[in-house]
Amino acid sequence: MILFIAKRAAQAVLVMLVVALIAFALFRYVGDPINNMVGQDTTFEQRQELRQTLGLNDPFFVQFARFVGHAVQGDFGQSYQLRQPVSELIAQRFPATFELSMVSALMALVIGIPMGVYTALNRKSISSRLFMTLSLVGISLPTFLIGILLILFFGVILRWLPTFGRGEVVQIGWWSTGLLTKSGLESLIMPAITLAIFQMTLIVRLVRAEMLEVLRTDYVKFARARGLKPRTVNFTIALKNTLVPVMTIIGLQVGSIIAFAIITESVFQWPGMGLLFIQAIHQVDIPIMAAYLMLIALIFVIINLIVDILYVVVDPRLRVSGK
Amino acid sequence: MSVLLDIDGLKVVFESRHGDVTAARNVCLSIASGEILGVVGESGAGKSTIGNAAMGLLERPGKVAGGTVTLEGERIDGLPPEAMRRLRGAKISMIFQDPLTSLDPLRTIAEQLVTTMTTHLPLSEREARKRAVALMHEVGIPDPEARIDDYPHQFSGGMRQRVVIALALCAEPNVIIADEPTTALDVSIQAQILDLLRKLVRTKGAGMIIITHDMGVIAEIADRVAVMYRGEVVEAGPTRKILGDPDHDYTKSLISAVPRPDVKLDRFPLVEHIESAGSRRSLDLKTHWLGQKRDYGALDGPLLSVRDLEMTFRVGSMFGGGRRSVNAVDGVSFDIAAGETFGLVGESGSGKSTIARLVTGIYQPTGGAIVFAGTDLAGITRRRELNRHRRQMQMIFQDPYSSVNPRKKVGAIVAEPILFHKLAGSRAEVNRIVADLLDHVGLGAKVAGKYPHEFSGGQRQRISIARALATRPRFLICDEPTSALDVSIQAQVLNLLKDLQAELGLTMLFISHDLPVIRQMCDRVAVMRRGRIEEIAPTEDLFERPQNEYTRHLLKLMPKMTGAAA
Numbered sequence: 001m002i003l004f005i006a007k008r009a010a011q012a013v014l015v016m017l018v019v020a021l022i023a024f025a026l027f028r029y030v031g032d033p034i035n036n037m038v039g040q041d042t043t044f045e046q047r048q049e050l051r052q053t054l055g056l057n058d059p060f061f062v063q064f065a066r067f068v069g070h071a072v073q074g075d076f077g078q079s080y081q082l083r084q085p086v087s088e089l090i091a092q093r094f095p096a097t098f099e100l101s102m103v104s105a106l107m108a109l110v111i112g113i114p115m116g117v118y119t120a121l122n123r124k125s126i127s128s129r130l131f132m133t134l135s136l137v138g139i140s141l142p143t144f145l146i147g148i149l150l151i152l153f154f155g156v157i158l159r160w161l162p163t164f165g166r167g168e169v170v171q172i173g174w175w176s177t178g179l180l181t182k183s184g185l186e187s188l189i190m191p192a193i194t195l196a197i198f199q200m201t202l203i204v205r206l207v208r209a210e211m212l213e214v215l216r217t218d219y220v221k222f223a224r225a226r227g228l229k230p231r232t233v234n235f236t237i238a239l240k241n242t243l244v245p246v247m248t249i250i251g252l253q254v255g256s257i258i259a260f261a262i263i264t265e266s267v268f269q270w271p272g273m274g275l276l277f278i279q280a281i282h283q284v285d286i287p288i289m290a291a292y293l294m295l296i297a298l299i300f301v302i303i304n305l306i307v308d309i310l311y312v313v314v315d316p317r318l319r320v321s322g323k
Numbered sequence: 324m325s326v327l328l329d330i331d332g333l334k335v336v337f338e339s340r341h342g343d344v345t346a347a348r349n350v351c352l353s354i355a356s357g358e359i360l361g362v363v364g365e366s367g368a369g370k371s372t373i374g375n376a377a378m379g380l381l382e383r384p385g386k387v388a389g390g391t392v393t394l395e396g397e398r399i400d401g402l403p404p405e406a407m408r409r410l411r412g413a414k415i416s417m418i419f420q421d422p423l424t425s426l427d428p429l430r431t432i433a434e435q436l437v438t439t440m441t442t443h444l445p446l447s448e449r450e451a452r453k454r455a456v457a458l459m460h461e462v463g464i465p466d467p468e469a470r471i472d473d474y475p476h477q478f479s480g481g482m483r484q485r486v487v488i489a490l491a492l493c494a495e496p497n498v499i500i501a502d503e504p505t506t507a508l509d510v511s512i513q514a515q516i517l518d519l520l521r522k523l524v525r526t527k528g529a530g531m532i533i534i535t536h537d538m539g540v541i542a543e544i545a546d547r548v549a550v551m552y553r554g555e556v557v558e559a560g561p562t563r564k565i566l567g568d569p570d571h572d573y574t575k576s577l578i579s580a581v582p583r584p585d586v587k588l589d590r591f592p593l594v595e596h597i598e599s600a601g602s603r604r605s606l607d608l609k610t611h612w613l614g615q616k617r618d619y620g621a622l623d624g625p626l627l628s629v630r631d632l633e634m635t636f637r638v639g640s641m642f643g644g645g646r647r648s649v650n651a652v653d654g655v656s657f658d659i660a661a662g663e664t665f666g667l668v669g670e671s672g673s674g675k676s677t678i679a680r681l682v683t684g685i686y687q688p689t690g691g692a693i694v695f696a697g698t699d700l701a702g703i704t705r706r707r708e709l710n711r712h713r714r715q716m717q718m719i720f721q722d723p724y725s726s727v728n729p730r731k732k733v734g735a736i737v738a739e740p741i742l743f744h745k746l747a748g749s750r751a752e753v754n755r756i757v758a759d760l761l762d763h764v765g766l767g768a769k770v771a772g773k774y775p776h777e778f779s780g781g782q783r784q785r786i787s788i789a790r791a792l793a794t795r796p797r798f799l800i801c802d803e804p805t806s807a808l809d810v811s812i813q814a815q816v817l818n819l820l821k822d823l824q825a826e827l828g829l830t831m832l833f834i835s836h837d838l839p840v841i842r843q844m845c846d847r848v849a850v851m852r853r854g855r856i857e858e859i860a861p862t863e864d865l866f867e868r869p870q871n872e873y874t875r876h877l878l879k880l881m882p883k884m885t886g887a888a889a
Contacts, residue, residue, distance in 0.1 A: 218424040225378055225419075226439045226490060227412030236438070237427050244429070316474040317428060 008308050012301045017068070019297035023290040024067045028056075030286060076291035081283045086291045089276060094295075095175045096166055097265070097272030101258040103188060104196035108257075109250065112200040116207025117242075120215065121234060131204065138201035147194040147267035154190060162187045164269035191268040195261060199253050206249055211242045244315055251307035255300045327530040328377065328415070328498045329353040332390035333400075335369070335376050335554075339384060346372045346385065347554040354530035356497065359521065361545030361562065362534045365577070365809035366780070369554040370534045374500040376400075377532075378417055379407035394498065413443040416496035420503040422483035426475035432459070432486055433471040436493050443494035455493065462489045463519060480671075481512035485519070492523065499524070499531045505540060509670040509836065510880045517544045536809055538581045539882025542566055550574045580814040582839035584881050587863065590821060591814035591843070612747070612756050613763070613795060614827070625658035626696055626798060626830050627682065632656070633690035634677050634854075651677040653854035654691070661797075664824065664831040666845030666862065668838060668877070674854040675834045679802045682832065683718050684709070695798070714744045717791035721803035723783035727775045733786055734771030737761065740793040760789040764819060781812030788819065792827075799824075800832045805840065817844060838881045842866055850874045 034047050034056070042050075051057055055066065070076070076086035119128040155163035167183030169176040178184030214220060215238055223233045262274035269275070273292060280288035312318050333350040336343040347369040354360045364370050375381045377392050379402065392400040394415055399407065411417075419425040427435060436455035440446055446454070452471070459467035462485040475483055484504065491499060501520065505513040521544055524531050533545060541548055541562060549559040550571065558571040569575050579592045634652040652674045659665040667675045680686045682693055684700065693700045695712055703709045717740075720726035727736055737757045740746075747753045758768035764785045775783055784804060791799060801820065805813035817840065824831060833844050841848055842862055849859045850873065858871035869875045 218419055218421060219427045221380070222417070222419050222425040222487070222490070223427070225380060225411055225417040226442075226494070227408050227410065228439060228442055229408070232438060232442070237430070240429050241427070315429060316431075317476045 004312060005305075005309060008305055012305055015301050016294075016297060019294060020068050020071060021064065023071075023293045024064050026293070027067065027286055027290045028063065071294060076294075077287045079280075079285055079288050081280075081285045086287045089288065090273065090291055090295065091174055092176070093271060093273045093276045095177060096270060097258060097261055097274060099178060100188065100191055100195065100264070100270060100272060101254070101261055104192040104194075105199065105254045105257050107192060107196040108199035108203055108253075111196075112203030113207055115200075116204045117211060117234075117239060119204065120208045120211035123212070132208075135201040135204045138197045139205070141197075143194060143198060143263050144267050146197055147190070147264060150190045150194060151267070161190055163190075166271055191264050191270055194267070195257060195264045199257060202253065203246075203250060206246055207242060210246055211238060214238045214241045217241075240314070244311070247307055247310055247314070251303045252300075255296075255303045258299050259296045326353050326355050327395055328532070329393040330373065330377060330390070331393070333373065333376060333387065333392065334389035335372050335381065335385060336388045337385045343388075345388075345554055347376070347551075350390070350551075350554075350556055352532070352549055352556070352559075354498070354532060356528040356530050357525055358547070359524055359531045359533055359545050361541040361548040362532060362551060363536065363538065363541050363548060363577075364551035365536055365811060367553075368551040370536075370551050371502055372554075373551075374417065374502050374532065374534055377500065378411060378415060379404070380411075380417075409443075412439060412491075412494045412496060414496050415498040415500070416491040416494070418487055418491045418499060418501040418504045421507045422480055422487050423507070425487050426483060426490075428475055431472050431474055432478075435490060436471070439490060440493050455489075458489045458493055459486075462486075462492075462523075463515070464489075481508055481515065484508060484512075484516055488516075488519065488523070492527075495527075497527075497529050499529055500534065501531060502534045503536070504533065506535070506537065510838075510877065510882075511670065513540070513882075514543075514880050520544065537882070538566065538578065538810070543882050550577070577811060580811040582810075582813075582817075582837070582843045584839040584842060584866075587842055590818050611759065612752075613760065613792065622661055622696060624697070626661040626663075627659040627832070628694040629658070629678070629682070629691070630656050630694070631691040632678065632681060632688055632693065634674075634681055634686060635689045650854050652681065652688075655851075655854070655856055656691075657849055657856065657859060659830055659832060661830050662824075662828055663847065664833050664845045666841040666848040667832065667834045667851055668836065668841050668848055669851030670836060670877075672853075673851040675836075675851055676802055677854075678851075679718065679800050679832065679834055683716060683800060684713060710744065714740075714746075714794045715796055716798040716800060717794055717796040718800045718802065719784070719787050719791050719804045722807055723780045723787060724807075727783055727786055727790075729775050731774075732771065733761070733766075733773055733775065733778075734758075736775070736786060737771070737789045737793050740790060744794055746793075746795065756793070757789075760792055761786075764789045764792070764823075765815075779812070780808050781816060784808060784812075784816050785819070788816075788823070792823070796829070798830045798832070800834070802834045803836065804833075806835065806837060813840070820844070838866075838877065850877065 034051055034054075038047065038050065055063060058066075074087045076090075078084065079086050079089055082089060115131055119131050122128050151163045154161045162183065165187060166178045167185075167187035168181040169178045169184055170180045178188055220233060220238055223237050228237075260274075261270075261272060262278060264270065265272045265274035266278060273295075276288060277292045279285070280292070330350055330352045333347060334345065335347040336345050350369075350373055352360060352362070352373070362370050362373065372381070372385070375385075376387050379399070381387065387400050390400070391398055394410065399410060402410070426432075433452060433455060436458070437448055437451045440451040440454060441448060444451070456467045456471055459471060464470060464482060464485050470478075475486065478486060484507075488504075504520065505516050508516060517540065520531065520533070523529070533540070535541060545562050547560065548562050548565045549556045550565065550569075550573065551557070552573045558565060558569060558574050565574060566578065569578060576592075582591075632652050632655045633650065635648045635650050637648050655674070655678065657665065667678060669675050677686065681688050682695075688701070695716065698712065700709075700712060703712065727733075731739075734754070734757050737760055738753050741753050741756060747756055754771075757771055761770055762768050766782060766785050766789070770778075775786065778786065787804075799820075804820070805816050808816060820831070821844070823829060831844075833841070835841050835844075845862045847859065848862050848865050850857045850865070850871065852873050857873045858865065858869070860870070865874065866878065869878055
């Protein structure tokens, strides 16, 4: 088990190095970093000097090693536009995105999985059909449209909820949380729903399809033939088997919620990383883009690692080197 | 002997939009304690439907439309679901066919046994566990205290079937319905499991219905037999009487379709009554595409020569940890002469199928040589050259369901090899050839526009055969081509293969675990065990005068239809 985790972790490091290479290439070769930093009236000699002091004349591997070394310590240099350390900017924005993503992921799971199970067990009932039709609507509506409709309805017409921003936040160390104030929670509702709807419908459909598959297997039939209680058959046996393949997809979805909250953040002017990233793209602020790339890759890698470990915990067939 | 289960005039229908389909009608069966009743018939005969109906496990849209089911004097058809659930497992239980899929892969044997016991019996978890250990001992699982906490995947197929039996019996039911309990197992394991079932029925005074398509199993274990055909019991009586002197025409043809272990026949006697044998419109092979370009030139020596073939797989071990290698094929040599049918027989894991995959190039051997028509296949590096050889050998796989692409029409499936190897000039010619091939294997040219799911297993195997013929091969590798099929369909497919061989002068490598089938099909046989050949001999010699001890052991296990021989 420990060997397995070590192996996976080593693979994760390799993935991160490859991403770092891409991020570094972006940094170093998209445009000239010196041009991005200095004004137009800087002389050629000053530029050369800066190049030398920044180490841009060093061999490729030395530069890459330095980049990775700094990145490991969370140092991605200065933002070109905002003239602040990138790590600070990200640290300011990350809690907003993280809270939004986690709340909506939780929403998607807590509603999505039971609904998937329900629609699989009561395949023919009217409410299942209704759920499935609604989920089709949820899966086909673009995120920004849902967001705008929510704003229109609850923000503009009913005036129940704030339409933009995070509301009041409470600072706990470097982490700013909106979960502890009324306005913070109110502001969270609409963006979280917007972000959750697509994931939720996906999970409903995924769980339903997988569960229907499992309910047709011999071991479920055999469990019924042994007179086990429907609750045991459906939940202890069928649901557990359903969740094995579903776990991977859910893991990746949680990753993509964090990574691609961009649209939702734009719609609701949510001061998260997505918004920061969009602005960085507009202004060709490469250090921010590189850091964002690395961070998202790291999140995906960590989630994958967790999913892999969960797999081994749940499925005994994968405990290859157990015992 | 008291009657435990009595089924009287049972009728089961499946409701559909196009009206009701009757799956079983007027079925009357009964079993007494200590008795084993065999229900035999081919797929679609309604055997399993009867079992499911008695258990209250019919899935929608199926329902009992008439008749009664009485369990130990109490009527149980039409009981509400919860009352029926309480009976299942406790009074009447079921053993499933495939031990690899009937156990929950995520829970230990102990958990599965204990849940079942505590559901039905007033036991604490600890008592249940103690009983579970005793029961595992009873069904012949060695070292039950240690193994009870293992997961299903840590057991072999035969051991898993013992676990399934333990699970079915753990709440002490008096009636057991065993639905094809040994079909997925090797002969030697089959014999053990049948022994175990017989012993359990006798000692516990339970009654068992054994549902099977296999006459050999019936002959081995059943006291009485009911023969089912199209949802009806056409004949019932003591096993000896039914197998030895059947009255009904269907029973007669069914028995004649069972490959005889004791004597080789030229063809299987025709099996009417069953899925239409498909009238073959034979082609004039002298002029037809299929018969042309069959002149491969004279051959010195055998068509296929396998020398010291080795195949090593590296696998991660389930238990010890670390990797180890398995010699799936370990120094195998044999020759197949042109026009010969060469049999490979052995139990699962003996390396038979691996050899088929090595010969066709699906696997690369780790050692040894495969010489086809005088060319060493390992020496061929150019793809075009390799394709030229591959065209000459084709394979027919075991599972007719997964070996044809479900998303393609039959015509396209058969046309694919012709197009790939560019064997025909125009699309129109290809279509004509495909139509002729489908006609030739007895499916009829019209089926080209249909999809595989519209066909039965036997028909799909005919599609596979047509596809194999589409490259105009000279060498056919049949890997258990009929082991997924009913006996009568098997007889038809084997007849077809024999006919094609005679017409086209095909050479065949015929792989099977089924000794009687081997006897009917092959000129020479090699017996395999653990990657090695134990004995090679002409078929009749092998069956009449086996030299090798393992061969003798296998022949002894071969189920005999005692009745039929009488």
